[in-house]
Amino acid sequence: MRDEQPIGQGFLDEVLVAVIVICVVLAGVVVISRVGIARRAERSRQRLAPLRADLLAVGAGEDESGDARRRLVRDRTAGHDLDRAVVNLLTKVRGRPAEDLVEVLRERHGVASALNALGAASSVRRARATRILGLLRDASHTNDLLRMLDDRSGEVRIVAARAIGALGPAAGPSAAGAVLRAVRSRRSAPGVPATVALSTLTQLGVEAEAAVVSGLEDDDPGVRNVAAGVAGHNLFLATGPRLAQMAASDPDHTVRVSATEAFGAVGRPSDVHVIVGLLAPSEPAVVRRAAARALGELGGEVAVAGLVSVLGDDDRFLATSAATALAETEAGRRALRDLAADEAVAPEARSAVTGMLQMLDLRASDRGVV
Amino acid sequence: MSPTAVQVVVADDDDDIRDLVELKLTQSGYEVRATTNGVEALEDIRRDPPQLAVLDVMMPGLSGIDVLREIRSDESLKNVRVVLLTARSRDTDVDMGFSTGADDYLIKPFSPRELVHRVAALLARSQ
Amino acid sequence: MSVDGIIPGLREVVIELLAAAQWPVLVYFVLINTSYIVFIALAAWDFVHHLRRVEQTGRQERVASEFVPPVTLVVPMYNEAAGIVQSIQSLLSLRYPQHEVVGVDDGSTDETFERLREAFDLVEVDREIPRELPVKAEILSIHVPRNGRTPLTIIRKTNSGRSDAVNVGINAASGELCVFVDADSILDPDALITVTVPFADDPTRMVATGGVIRAANGSRVVAGRLVEPRMPRQLLPRIQVVEYLRAFLIGRAGWSRLGALVLISGAFGVFRRDILVEVGGLDTESIGEDFEVLMRVHQHLQREGRDYRVKFVGEPVCWTEVPSTAKVLQKQRARWHRGLWETLWKYKHMMLNPRYGKVGMLAIPYYWLFELIAPLLEFAGLLLVILGLALDVINVPFALLFMLIAYGYAILVTLAAMTLEEMTFRKYARWRDLGTMLMAAIAENIGYRQLTAWWRLQGWWASLRGRKQVWGTMTRVGLGEESKP
Numbered sequence: 001m002r003d004e005q006p007i008g009q010g011f012l013d014e015v016l017v018a019v020i021v022i023c024v025v026l027a028g029v030v031v032i033s034r035v036g037i038a039r040r041a042e043r044s045r046q047r048l049a050p051l052r053a054d055l056l057a058v059g060a061g062e063d064e065s066g067d068a069r070r071r072l073v074r075d076r077t078a079g080h081d082l083d084r085a086v087v088n089l090l091t092k093v094r095g096r097p098a099e100d101l102v103e104v105l106r107e108r109h110g111v112a113s114a115l116n117a118l119g120a121a122s123s124v125r126r127a128r129a130t131r132i133l134g135l136l137r138d139a140s141h142t143n144d145l146l147r148m149l150d151d152r153s154g155e156v157r158i159v160a161a162r163a164i165g166a167l168g169p170a171a172g173p174s175a176a177g178a179v180l181r182a183v184r185s186r187r188s189a190p191g192v193p194a195t196v197a198l199s200t201l202t203q204l205g206v207e208a209e210a211a212v213v214s215g216l217e218d219d220d221p222g223v224r225n226v227a228a229g230v231a232g233h234n235l236f237l238a239t240g241p242r243l244a245q246m247a248a249s250d251p252d253h254t255v256r257v258s259a260t261e262a263f264g265a266v267g268r269p270s271d272v273h274v275i276v277g278l279l280a281p282s283e284p285a286v287v288r289r290a291a292a293r294a295l296g297e298l299g300g301e302v303a304v305a306g307l308v309s310v311l312g313d314d315d316r317f318l319a320t321s322a323a324t325a326l327a328e329t330e331a332g333r334r335a336l337r338d339l340a341a342d343e344a345v346a347p348e349a350r351s352a353v354t355g356m357l358q359m360l361d362l363r364a365s366d367r368g369v370v
Numbered sequence: 371m372s373p374t375a376v377q378v379v380v381a382d383d384d385d386d387i388r389d390l391v392e393l394k395l396t397q398s399g400y401e402v403r404a405t406t407n408g409v410e411a412l413e414d415i416r417r418d419p420p421q422l423a424v425l426d427v428m429m430p431g432l433s434g435i436d437v438l439r440e441i442r443s444d445e446s447l448k449n450v451r452v453v454l455l456t457a458r459s460r461d462t463d464v465d466m467g468f469s470t471g472a473d474d475y476l477i478k479p480f481s482p483r484e485l486v487h488r489v490a491a492l493l494a495r496s497q
Numbered sequence: 498m499s500v501d502g503i504i505p506g507l508r509e510v511v512i513e514l515l516a517a518a519q520w521p522v523l524v525y526f527v528l529i530n531t532s533y534i535v536f537i538a539l540a541a542w543d544f545v546h547h548l549r550r551v552e553q554t555g556r557q558e559r560v561a562s563e564f565v566p567p568v569t570l571v572v573p574m575y576n577e578a579a580g581i582v583q584s585i586q587s588l589l590s591l592r593y594p595q596h597e598v599v600g601v602d603d604g605s606t607d608e609t610f611e612r613l614r615e616a617f618d619l620v621e622v623d624r625e626i627p628r629e630l631p632v633k634a635e636i637l638s639i640h641v642p643r644n645g646r647t648p649l650t651i652i653r654k655t656n657s658g659r660s661d662a663v664n665v666g667i668n669a670a671s672g673e674l675c676v677f678v679d680a681d682s683i684l685d686p687d688a689l690i691t692v693t694v695p696f697a698d699d700p701t702r703m704v705a706t707g708g709v710i711r712a713a714n715g716s717r718v719v720a721g722r723l724v725e726p727r728m729p730r731q732l733l734p735r736i737q738v739v740e741y742l743r744a745f746l747i748g749r750a751g752w753s754r755l756g757a758l759v760l761i762s763g764a765f766g767v768f769r770r771d772i773l774v775e776v777g778g779l780d781t782e783s784i785g786e787d788f789e790v791l792m793r794v795h796q797h798l799q800r801e802g803r804d805y806r807v808k809f810v811g812e813p814v815c816w817t818e819v820p821s822t823a824k825v826l827q828k829q830r831a832r833w834h835r836g837l838w839e840t841l842w843k844y845k846h847m848m849l850n851p852r853y854g855k856v857g858m859l860a861i862p863y864y865w866l867f868e869l870i871a872p873l874l875e876f877a878g879l880l881l882v883i884l885g886l887a888l889d890v891i892n893v894p895f896a897l898l899f900m901l902i903a904y905g906y907a908i909l910v911t912l913a914a915m916t917l918e919e920m921t922f923r924k925y926a927r928w929r930d931l932g933t934m935l936m937a938a939i940a941e942n943i944g945y946r947q948l949t950a951w952w953r954l955q956g957w958w959a960s961l962r963g964r965k966q967v968w969g970t971m972t973r974v975g976l977g978e979e980s981k982p
Binding site: 009012013015016019020022023026027029030031033034124127155190193194195196198199221222225229252254285286315316317319320321324351352354355358359360361362363366 | 546549564565620622623624625626627628629641643644645646671694697698699700701771894895898899901902905906908909912913915916919920923928931935
């Protein structure tokens, strides 16, 4: 029998040994990594212990004399552990203490080494450095951060986008354009995620307006989507007419939906009819529903009439959304009550109205907190 | 300050924030009991109800909102004022906090000085 | 014919079989285990990427985003009186900017609804529920909290099964995203944020995400949250912790990375509501409804040629009680395998069909070959070895060596998964738990593996014989919520 074995026993022996060795190595890695992490944390804690009081004093804004700051700047024993601790603390406080911490970091050459690390080979180091620059909240580093928006690593681009957001309007209009362009997906990697871009651009405030206006014309639906979101959030009123157009005719459904919702925030009465038009049965369901939500935000006679017209629609989700939207404005609520009193209303429309009125009554009769 | 110091329970899993809050509040004459997670905080609050609890919303396990919910569902703790430490979000935690019954909130990154002012104002209001 | 005549004949057959099976078995063995290693590498890549991002962006900022879509948590419930109030409360206080809870009482015969009414001060309303998905059950009544603000809706309906209850919940959902949560699942406070991040990051393409499910048995639970993960005290759940780690965490993260995830767990999965409506919701006839619905989503979107994504989120945020007795575990595994078989069979046209992209060319063949057939081969191999030993046609040391390697390799794969867990999420903080895990990884191969293989075959066989499906009701012993002092 042994001669018929396709595989030699010797080979199997070797395989078994290899399997056992790898198992032991893996178990060892688990143990070592656990011990190592605990030990590193402990060592860093010990090194920082003498400086802890000074760190907290600066962080709490208690360092009037500047003594604690000086001791932190002079310290050479805690090295990178201290730099890291300062950076960590910087993420947690604002105001005067934050400025003091930045000063400590600068004088410890933490900023200079972060600037250096922007060109590091490791993407982790580049990301870390980018994050530190963002925490300084110093607009003079805007150009460095913009450069990192083009980094080859997606992670670094995300960190850069967030860091630019932290600068606020001081980052300036060109930063907004760069962030919006970074949303575009590249050949292999996806662009900066929509959420990140949205929160950065909303933080840039009015400085983002020019970028948003041109972003609405971008070829990439992802960019148009983000631009529309920012336009609505930051209340860029001038984009209203364009948003109405996009809501009606953008080739991408998601973009149509976000344009519709944005229009709900910034739309002018003269364009409301465009959104009412989107309630038409020929439109995709997602767009019709977005239109109902937007009309709830917009209010006004035209909007209310539009919403009332779909209460009996075959798309019951749309109908109930329309009822909810009507409940948002005073005129809408009046319309709901009128409909409830009207005998001639179709049963479908009535059913959407009754439920909504009940909810309104419950809310009205509820005084206190839960 | 009154002879019997005001009791404050602080809960935060982040060492820096916990220590900062403890430092500032102790300096202002409060008696601070620091805890590192929601479970500890809840146990501490139930054992000896403080006048005030400063809870970080974002703790693993029991969040600040969870602890708040438990406090508000317990009649014997109705005099505990609660301040939430929330992330930068504009409405999420703030909305949820108020609907669950928080008395005030502070947004991180926070200003230690503001914390002291808010706490003092809150305690003055509830007296 | 005497017995003496049969034995030599059987002997010949077994020798032939063994000779013929050697190479295929070896190839299969190497392939399946290599695939595990590949998955671990892919998962490692995925998690490192994820964690690095968390480190750089900070959990705070991630959670702070207000640009997340509104979510509806759909909670089917059937006779859950014991824990339902706590469970709904903890769902309502999940951290999320905009979420509502829709509980669907599937004709409970206990006090489930009464408890809810009392706790949330529910009142009946005439709210209309759109019937976008066809539903079998009759809706009895709809209730909301009296304050009209708490985002909770409870729907009572006649009993029609979990899938139908979920469909009712989807109909009533107002959120863009629907999250299916079992009433007895325990979610971390950040669970919703974590599992919806992919939708916020890639709103135009993401259609579904799945969270990882972990075994909650033995862990410390306070106020409806799992506050300290611990290893279970019993052997069966212990082995399942390790098994879940390997199979769910690693396997699904790997598929997700490859862009061909076909299975996300029904106990905590997120879908875009409009996509669910497009495909018709859960199939009430299917026994593996979670698997089935995602296959239908893939089929639908691939046919339409849409650019879409399905992603697995590895960060552990959902915990559930796993079976602690052999009887319940047997039912569960039989049901799972039956669901797997019936769904794979239903979608056999997608198999190796380039029209369905990576799903058809990679994931489905893999599930056929390594998930469906695996217990059969494992069992046949075991049988053959036992026969061979009994008939003395196998070289005993050789057979032993082969088995040692086979099981040693299985342990190696589990250890690799544990190493990855240790490097990333490190949920089990106690040294004791680490030791327990290690032992469980070894114990899994002695009896457990063989038994589950047998149970899975039973499930498959039951389906082939067309036996009517029996709903596996999970008898729970409860997670030992710490009572208020």
